[in-house]
Amino acid sequence: IGLDLDPQLAAGYELLQGAMTALEEHDVDQLMDLLFTKWDVPAPFQTVLKTLRKNSEGVYNATVLPYSNGRVEGINRMIKLIQRTAYGFTNFGHFIVRIRLHQMGTEAEKRRRQVQAPAAA
Structure with a gap:
């Protein structure tokens, strides 16, 4: 119901769910597509996207490699x-x-x- 009220919130939810799915499946192409697509999301989401885009090499490595700290x-x-x-x-x-x-x-x-x-x- 809440997602129907605010299209920005719905877009943010879709982005989050897509990113979580891509990470679980280790699908680098899907994750990078999500990160570098223009999204109409609230400002906090934009900040997170900007940070992830800036650190895309680390995001890529974390998705592909089996290592964890x-x-x-x-x-x-x-x-x-x-x-x-x-x-x-x-x-x-x-x-x-x-x-x-x-x-x-x-x-x-x-x-x-x-x-x-x-x-x-």
């Missing part, structure tokens, strides 16, 4: 969370030990979930 980003997020919760503590050694303990716990939890997962029939 998601694991590193997850570790960085965990470290920043520990930093926030340990604000005011001054012993750097304890900070490093806490990071290592958290990672060990995370790995152990993953292994535990794999063992407890029901067998596929």
Whole structure:
């Protein structure tokens, strides 16, 4: 109903859905067509399109190549969370030990979930 009320919003929705589909299917041609087509979308969408066009080489590589920095980003997020919760503590050694303990716990939890997962029939 909301998309029927605003043609710009409908175009933005179509653009977003097309981009998500192209990324899921690793369809570089479709994604580049979407990025470099003239869209009548709201200003925030235009800003995103401009940024993606400017970084089209990186977008292309991220679509084609199987590599991801998601694991590193997850570790960085965990470290920043520990930093926030340990604000005011001054012993750097304890900070490093806490990071290592958290990672060990995370790995152990993953292994535990794999063992407890029901067998596929």
